[in-house]
Amino acid sequence: MKPIRKQFDASAPFPLEFNYLALKDSQNELPNHLHDWHEIVYVHAGKGVFFIDGSFYAMERGDLFLLPGNTVHRALPEEEAPLTVSAIYFHGRIAQWNSFGDTFSYVQCFEQANKWKCHKLSVDTADRDFIETILVNINRELSVDRPGHRHAVVLHLLQLLLLLNRQIPVPTAEGKNTGAPxxxxxxxxxxxxxxxxxxxxxxxxxxxxxxxxxxxxxxxxxxxxxxxxxxxxxxxxxxxxxxxxxxxxxxxxxxxxxxxxxxxxxxxxxxxxxxxxxxxxxxxxxxxxxxx
Known part of the structure; x- marks a missing residue:
């Protein structure tokens, strides 16, 4: 077995990585993933199947997937419709924040995905536009070394996590276990x-x-x-x-x-x-x- 081991360092000053508009086809898709950091995957285009922690999900434009750390996963793009995806990898401590007296946590959505054994979120058109704008902004901040760019990236990530916890609170079983006997x-x-x-x-x-x-x-x-x-x-x-x-x-x-x-x-x-x-x-x- 040659697992893909992303060398994430929990002690890094900025524990976040971002892949924007990455093309995944049957020739270049990574064999499998098992890493410690949380991961958000958003599908911009194409079709495929996502194997996540024992389940199979249909993948198409507008789908968003939540992968808590230590979740075995692998994308299988369709040959005739390669996937274009963006992925955010981050250590949970980057999303820690003052509780301000309530029990809210930015990573609750990952905890819920684990609890319900369901990792796919169906995103409506308005939320899709908002998510894609956030991804554009994160990519822009990481592409130009401006003062405070890492702080800006964290703020955009927190905006996204707030949406996922508030506007889209329940993962859906729609498209789950597609294509698997x-x-x-x-x-x-x-x-x-x-x-x-x-x-x-x-x-x-x-x-x-x-x-x-x-x-x-x-x-x-x-x-x-x-x-x-x-x-x-x-x-x-x-x-x-x-x-x-x-x-x-x-x-x-x-x-x-x-x-x-x-x-x-x-x-x-x-x-x-x-x-x-x-x-x-x-x-x-x-x-x-x-x-x-």
């Missing part, structure tokens, strides 16, 4: 519900009543990963959550996440993240910084 959706649900169990190709293909070779081909085609790679990515994603949210020793996390030994866990974790488990925990606990 029922046995594939059942397989992904099984893996998501039991990611740490010893489940392999023979067990899952038999349960799906599908020939193992056909199972392998379709699984790789739709997810960009082999079955083993996908299960491993899900386990590493959970391990990353536990490393940041608990004080459990590394060996206990490795065991809980289904790894047969601590050395195996270390090798796999470093292969997919570029860091050791202990190094990941240290680098992700960056100090807060003033943004504005």
């Amino acid at each position: 029922e046995w594939m959706r059942t397989t992904l649900r099984t893996i998501d519900e039991h990611p740490f169990d010893d489940i392999g190709l023979s067990t899952l293909s038999a349960k799906a009543a599908v020939n193992p070779s056909h199972f392998t081909r379709v699984f790789k085609l739709l997810t960009g990963m082999t079955l083993t790679e996908y299960v491993t990515a899900k386990r590493i994603s959970r391990a990353k959550e536990l490393l940041l949210s608990s004080d459990a020793p590394v060996y206990a996390i490795a065991n809980e996440c289904g790894f047969e030994s601590l050395p195996h866990f270390h090798r796999t974790f470093k292969k997919l993240t570029g860091k050791t488990p202990a190094g990941y925990k240290r680098r992700s606990q960056a100090p807060d910084i003033p943004l504005l």
